Amino acid sequence: MIFPLITESYHPEAVIIAGGDYPTHPIPLALLRHAKFVCCCDGTAQTYIEHGYIPHAIVGDGDSLTEEFKTKYQSIFHHISEQEDNDLTKATRYCMAKGYTSICYLGATGKREDHTLGNISLLIRYMHAFHIQATMVTDHGYFTPAEGKNQFESFRGQQISIFNFGCTTLYSEGCKWNTYAFNELWQGTLNEAIGDTITFEGNGKYLVYRTFNSK
Amino acid sequence: MIFPLITESYHPEAVIIAGGDYPTHPIPLALLRHAKFVCCCDGTAQTYIEHGYIPHAIVGDGDSLTEEFKTKYQSIFHHISEQEDNDLTKATRYCMAKGYTSICYLGATGKREDHTLGNISLLIRYMHAFHIQATMVTDHGYFTPAEGKNQFESFRGQQISIFNFGCTTLYSEGCKWNTYAFNELWQGTLNEAIGDTITFEGNGKYLVYRTFNSK
Numbered sequence: 405m406i407f408p409l410i411t412e413s414y415h416p417e418a419v420i421i422a423g424g425d426y427p428t429h430p431i432p433l434a435l436l437r438h439a440k441f442v443c444c445c446d447g448t449a450q451t452y453i454e455h456g457y458i459p460h461a462i463v464g465d466g467d468s469l470t471e472e473f474k475t476k477y478q479s480i481f482h483h484i485s486e487q488e489d490n491d492l493t494k495a496t497r498y499c500m501a502k503g504y505t506s507i508c509y510l511g512a513t514g515k516r517e518d519h520t521l522g523n524i525s526l527l528i529r530y531m532h533a534f535h536i537q538a539t540m541v542t543d544h545g546y547f548t549p550a551e552g553k554n555q556f557e558s559f560r561g562q563q564i565s566i567f568n569f570g571c572t573t574l575y576s577e578g579c580k581w582n583t584y585a586f587n588e589l590w591q592g593t594l595n596e597a598i599g600d601t602i603t604f605e606g607n608g609k610y611l612v613y614r615t616f617n618s619k
Numbered sequence: 620m621i622f623p624l625i626t627e628s629y630h631p632e633a634v635i636i637a638g639g640d641y642p643t644h645p646i647p648l649a650l651l652r653h654a655k656f657v658c659c660c661d662g663t664a665q666t667y668i669e670h671g672y673i674p675h676a677i678v679g680d681g682d683s684l685t686e687e688f689k690t691k692y693q694s695i696f697h698h699i700s701e702q703e704d705n706d707l708t709k710a711t712r713y714c715m716a717k718g719y720t721s722i723c724y725l726g727a728t729g730k731r732e733d734h735t736l737g738n739i740s741l742l743i744r745y746m747h748a749f750h751i752q753a754t755m756v757t758d759h760g761y762f763t764p765a766e767g768k769n770q771f772e773s774f775r776g777q778q779i780s781i782f783n784f785g786c787t788t789l790y791s792e793g794c795k796w797n798t799y800a801f802n803e804l805w806q807g808t809l810n811e812a813i814g815d816t817i818t819f820e821g822n823g824k825y826l827v828y829r830t831f832n833s834k
Contacts, residue, residue: 490805490808490809513732513735514729515759516759516760516778516830517728517735517739517757517759517760517762517828518760518778518780518782518808518828519808520728520732520735521736521739521780521782521804521805521808521828522780522804522805522808522809523805524732524736524804525803525804525805526805528803529803529805542732544730544731544732545731545732545733547732563731563733565733565736565737567733567736588740588743588744589736589737589739589740590705590736590737590738590740590741590744593705593733593734593736593737594705594737613732613733615731
């Protein structure tokens with residue numbers, strides 16, 4: 405598979421806005437404008453509406469929304485109170501039920517760092533267990549979960565990190581430093597693209613982070 | 620071991636300020652005021668000095684500092700250009716060489732999320748390979764790496780997450796939901812303390828996150 409660079413002209417099928425930091429970078433903001441379907445996790449709907457939009461759906465337990473807000477937006481508010489899944493997964497299941505299999509996650513980092521860590525690792529779950537093509541876009545770059553052999557569009561000087569989630573072999577082409585099956589998350593950070601494509605080949609799952617800018 | 624709550628009255632031996640988001644919460648700011656030794660990772664020295672302080676040491680490759688700044692602070696600037704370690708690890712080695720074995724990390728999250736992920740996982744390395752008592756304090760809570768059986772001071776309603784780094788058994792007492800040897804990082808999030816102590820017992824390494832506030 406070839407994973408393209410994410411730029412302002414990327415038009416995602418479905419976007420889920422999570423309860424972390426609301427995006428400020430032009431690229432995630434453009435994705436939000438171009439998205440065919442926008443689903444907000446609970447309280448983040450308030451912020452999205454303050455930015456002048458109406459989401460297609462609001463999913464969550466309603467904990468962080470006022471009664472007035474819930475009444476006003478009852479036609480798009482989908483109350484899901486089960487406690488096995490966090491709001492990001494509830495929203496993902498909702499989008500899947502709508503038939504979306506390619507989902508872009510915004511606002512999924514920032515604020516509580518345990519949520520950030522959990523949300524990032526959920527991308528692997530969404531790819532592997534839900535068969536979703538998931539991309540998490542932040543104000544600095546984007547995470548893409550993958551497995552097997554894949555190409556990732558890049559540009560010279562783009563900062564790259566790869567996080568190993570269970571590979572015992574993990575090869576790269578097109579990076580400044582060759583990768584291997586890292587045991588620790590920090591070992592795959594601080595790499596860099598040398599040209600316009602990187603190839604990773606792992607015998608399991610991994611997560612690639614690419615920055616918007618070169619160093 | 621008993622890991623206390625971190626409050627404004629905690630006086631860490633050594634504090635390392637990394638290049639993520641500079642702290643804004645009263646607790647990390649108080650730790651910074653009370654620290655006996657403050658070491659800045661490269662460019663963050665600039666921000667720390669703008670806040671009216673002078674660090675005891677600045678460690679890094681100097682990439683993000685002007686020549687003028689480096690000349691002015693040459694007596695405390697320690698240039699380390701090797702590329703095996705990131706700035707956080709360079710600063711940690713420097714503090715260890717000074718005899719500090721208890722280190723509090725600030726500004727180690729925020730900005731690039733691959734750095735955040737790398738820095739969080741480095742806490743496990745500092746504990747296990749460097750025998751450092753490491754704590755990472757953010758604007759929302761704090762991460763403590765641990766292994767074996769430990770008590771963590773808590774309060775009713777405190778939000779808790781635990782991240783498993785290699786345990787095959789991982790038990791808890793004092794949490795709303797019992798833990799087990801989670802396979803995925805997201806599985807240990809969204810837990811809560813029911814009283815003033817939590818006990819975790821794992822046959823390997825794990826990382827505990829506690830929030831400053833209840834939900």
